[in-house]
Amino acid sequence: MSKRILVVDDSATMRDMLSQYLQAGDYLVACATSGAQALDILKTERFDVIVTDLEMPELDGFALIRSISELDWDPAVILFTQHDQRTLHSARELAMAYSVNLLGTLTKPIDKEQLLLTLNDVAKTRSSARQGTETVLAETEFMRGLMTDGLAPVFQPKVNLATGEVEGAEVFARWRAPGGGLLGANAVVRVAREKGYMDVLTYRMLELAMEQQGKWAREGQDIQLSINVSSENLRKEDFADVVSGLADQFGVDPKKVRLELAESEFQVDERVPLEVLSRLHLRGFGLTLDDFGTGFASLIRLHSIPFDELVVDREFIGRAAEDKIARTILESAIDLSHKLELRCSCEGIEDLAQLEMVKSLKADVGQGYHIAKPMAPDEFLIWIEDYKDGVEKIEGLN
Known part of the structure; x- marks a missing residue:
């Protein structure tokens, strides 16, 4: 038709x-x-x-x-x-x-x-991710699954762009559908935001991610994880204690945990988030400012908050090859991060050209489907071993 x-x-x-x-x-x-x-x-x-x-x-x-x-x-x-x-x-x-x-x-x-x-x-x-937003979880189904086996974390590798070595992974939420298969994060986040459960969702993701991380550590796999948190969490004065408690419970070294906060989520005029972030930094947790370039975080405030990594928003990477403005922002963000003595990570690397571009601009860490897709825990470990053995290759890094 x-x-x-x-x-x-x-x-x-x-x-x-x-x-x-x-x-x-x-x-x-x-x-x-x-x-x-x-x-x-x-x-x-x-x-x-x-x-x-x-x-x-x-x-x-x-x-x-x-x-x-x-x-x-x-x-x-x-x-x-x-x-x-x-x-x-x-x-x-x-x-x-x-x-x-x-x-x-x-x-x-x-x-x-x-x-x-x-x-x-x-x-x-x-994209399938956008289509996933049409799937709506009922509140009762969400809460029941949240406390049982509804959430299924997946892990997307992050690699050092200079050496090609795997540095760790970012954790994403997936939802086990009743009929089988997994729903994307949008379906989960949508009901969590609408019903006011973002802090509960984050706590559960932190728990599941660090539980898996502790299991890997006992098996001899030293893997750093990046886990997203929301502004709702940072408004809770005890959040640093909760995160530290989970690390102790599962035997996880805080230095192997990075907490990612989107720039659009960050409220620069609130004192409690600054206190919570500073306490987490003091206890050894890594702090990442995610989606840099899309929000309105003050550069002065960025200097005063103990972030040690910036993640450039994927939209700039996707458009930088054809859009002079996007490339300028990407290049400036990478340069700014290094001048502030922060590491710079680039997400959403979808092809060889994008990988070569961010490497040429001296970004530190890369992540995206050109490198590897998000994977279930067992699949992720197999991928790491195959990558170390040369069975899995990343064009532009190997």
């Missing part, structure tokens, strides 16, 4: 031209003369793709992005403009902020082949 596309532009010439391009590609095309008219159409009709200009009178493309995010269905979106790349960059950031399924951005004059090539990606745009 041909895909339905809605073209939104206040220029009749542009609408006609795009309609001809799309119809030649065997798409079914409808048009709107403004963002406001597009919203009226979207109230009664559904489209696979919305192709819209950013600059329009009354309701522009930026406002339309917000409105698209509020629909009860999930169309793909292509944005175009006659303005510079900075405008398109802002539009991409806004689309990501609203979780809009952005296929791509184009500049006028629009090239027919480039437009059709962008549309060819419609079937591949929504």
Whole structure:
């Protein structure tokens, strides 16, 4: 079945031209003369793709992005403009902020082949992780599984980019579905956030991760783990005691545990998180500022808080090869981390080109599907042994 596309532009010439391009590609095309008219159409009709200009009178493309995010269905979106790349960059950031399924951005004059090539990606745009957010856990199911065997931690290797050695792993939450298989972290985090259980979820993940880590240590496997914590945890004055207690309970060296806090989670104006983080640092736990570049953490505050590692947000790594602004931010973040005597980790390395780029920029640690996927505990140990023996290879490191 041909895909339905809605073209939104206040220029009749542009609408006609795009309609001809799309119809030649065997798409079914409808048009709107403004963002406001597009919203009226979207109230009664559904489209696979919305192709819209950013600059329009009354309701522009930026406002339309917000409105698209509020629909009860999930169309793909292509944005175009006659303005510079900075405008398109802002539009991409806004689309990501609203979780809009952005296929791509184009500049006028629009090239027919480039437009059709962008549309060819419609079937591949929504990742399995995003699809996982549609799976909703009931609160009772979540709480019951949380205290029994619902959570299933998985481990994604982190490697030293200079030596190629495995430094440890980041722990991610998965959920054992009743019918078999695993649900992604989004399904778990969604109900935890909505019902106010983020601190409970983190405690349970810390417990399961350190329990596994202690088991590995007794088997002679010295593995450092990075575990995500939330701002809710840091607002609890006893959080450092809880983490220390778990390390003692499972025989884990605090120096082998890194606690990751997303920059967007960090509240720089609160005293309790600063006290908790300082106490954890004093007790030997590693502290990582995750997703650096996406939040609003003050650099002065970054200097005063005892983080010893920065993780550059994966979006900058994914776009740095083609986006000069993203590459500049990536390069600056790596340079800043070293000047502050922090290690710099790059997540979301998806291919050889990205690996070679972050290596050339002197990042310290790498992580992503090009290196290895997240794995169950037994699979993770097998992967480590195979990697040490040369059976598993990482292109660009071996």
